[in-house]
Amino acid sequence: MNDTTQEEKDLLHITELTRQQRRVIGVLLEKAFTTPDQYPLTLKAVTTGCNQKSNRDPVSNYSESQVYETLDSLREMGIVAVIHSDSGRTERYRHYMRRRFNFTEPQLAILTELWLRGRQTMGELRGRASRMVPIETLDVLRNEFKGLLDQKYVQSNGSIERRGIEVDHNWYQEREGKTLGFETSVEEEEIPKTEKVSSSSPQTKAATPDLSGFSAVVEQLQHDNQSLRREIETLTQSLDELKQQLIELKQELGS
Template structure:
């Protein structure tokens, strides 16, 4: 496994799958750990994702196998469901606070963002007291050994710097998606979060119905 400053270097697929698990652990705990079906839906959300992707279940399965070999995810069994479910081990592997994990997961799923954008987008995962707290935490993450994030140069006319995660190395061009990369118009924060939550819940309900149908047959 390749490392930059002792961080594992992850593929785009690994970043998306891991980030989705990290997000859903906080935003939809009733449906976590996650099955392959619900995790695939989470990866392919058209909201709260940049860029939007269209992974099939085989891609997600192969990516989970890779993440498991790296110790970043594990399986969970038991309960009424016979389906294998998956959970992330990010906070176990890296000694970070829940608020820091929330920021990194947002960078995993949405690409480079300013402290203001992260503060706006973090509400369902962690409630920061103010923008200064977000900025201070990003500075800490950039100065940790190893560093987890790095600041990008300011865009022309932009007051805030954007930050990106270092789990894909220093290749900022690969992470710096344009604003219209998803091909969709921006959605207001509250509506966007609700749509994402409903997509995840719908996938979970579908799984339960399929399991019930297979038992009846």
């Protein structure tokens, strides 16, 4: 007999988190991997981890009250729990991702890194996720990533076998609109059959223009455009946070 409740089944299918929820759960996972002696974390430690300057994009400035509310929402979702110390005075927090999902350790590290930094190349992802779990080669990373991709937990802007493609998590809220466009390189585009020329034909070299230079220019423009979009998104997010801080300050001053 299956004792799993419908509520527990629903929790297993969480695929969308707010920006603050992604940052908080990412911090809990990261610290559990990298500093197990200091884990579970206090509220102050979680807040510090959220706002640290390294390995975070964008850099945030969350208050302890904001982080507390976020932890509380994650507790309601069943992916965070509060642990009381022996003295009973200090609450500490831990994640329950292993209980709620059937992710491998490398897959948890992959999601952690993507939640904390967002889109990046496969090479960058392997280097950063390897801080938490050994991922020896890109082939190992691709195999683990494919498992997440098949379940739509992550996304990419091209075949993960290609060099230079970018990947990201897929836990954005719908209103964020963070969907990677699937790009096809010039070399991968199929030539219509009516335009194909036999390689044995003496006219092959003359009929087929050299697109290598054009391809390099297009890829560089695409990369520059993506970098600019990320900078705009970061500035927008920072502005939203400043507006929220201003609202809170006005409330404290009774304005």
